[in-house]
Amino acid sequence: MLDAWDLHYRYPRSEAEIISGVSLHVRRGETVGLFGPSGCGKSTFAQLLAGHLAPDSGKVTLGGSALPCMGRLPVQLLFQHPEFTVNPRWRAGKIMNEGGAPLPDMVDALGILPSWYRRFPHELSGGEIQRLAIARALYADTRFLIADEMSAMLDAITQASLWHAVKSHQARYDMGLVVISHDMDLLEPLCDRIIDFQWGTPVEREIPIPVSQGGWPDSWDD
Template identity: 55%
Template sequence: MRLEARNVSKRYAREAWLFRQASAAFRTGDTVGLLGPSGCGKSTFCRLLAGYDACDEGEVLLDGATLPTSGYRPVQLIFQHPERAVNPRWKAGAIISEGWRPDEALLDSLEIRREWLKRWPSELSGGELQRLCIARALAPQTRFFIADEMTTMLDAITQARIWRTVLDLAQSRGMGMLVVSHDRHLIDRICTRVIDFRELAYGRHAVEE
């Protein structure tokens, strides 16, 4: 399966273009790193890829078709700040099972304590909420998993465990991954290909899978 951003552009209101005519393609089974300085548009680009925002120009295609807008989304995005990605009026158990019901093995591998599921988001730490968001996004229907600085609020040992879980699942399912991080060591260690977003931002370089 192929996920493609074709000449996509984005700006907010009448402000200057954040990026313009950016193109990149990704295939299931690949783990691609995305690098670039803060504020260059990486997170917005990820939102376009996942269908959270609309392109002002260009299009995002999944196997040549537009992204589905109903049902479970095959392109899942994990945000850096999990509190912005959950419904504060839902308890954690409802949040984690919004699209599917994660099994016990996955909960254990992400070190999710069962008592968390009875709590409100405001009663959980950012790291605890992030683990719930990761589990929620790892349904069998997920074909592309986009991680936007998803473990920056966690300690190094927990980061390593979570990445091992996600990478093992991606490999066993043939899931594609896009990893956004300022941690070049992490990118070099887990990714098979690296994109510098500054080379995409104004169509200077189209990256193919």
């Protein structure tokens, strides 16, 4: 269980709190969507949840205890712009192995090619770097993944392939998933429940959605 208890956060030199009293509880194996307009604090909340920012008040707990801050973190965060999350002086192979050797199944599922390993980030496309970032985040001991607009800049086919890889990892390792997006069409097929993250409203509003039948789709054939 990943829990956020009554989080408050205000950026330095800013008047109003961007996050004021938000709570969220995510079970393992569950997918929760956060939906809202840009600037409403979705990304700030994601960073609080992953422990990248410390809340002014309130706390985030993982299985009842505080988030660890050393070693490979059990709560991983993925961003919309992966090119800013990699060291520009490292080659792709080193970037991918930053937290230890990635799962071979994951490397396969993401379509990462050995020919990329010698390249620097500026020699890879955004979609290629995002694949490395996903491989670097998803280990057998990753218990929660927070995907902040992970596929917003990708074309439809890459988007479907990457989500397919993430969802099959989730099913296999019983991982909790928080999907942040402004695209309701994307959230609906992915999520078990969706939370409307509106301007200044600290209260969660849950939108009931039909749970899709027949599970996650396989690859499409004519």
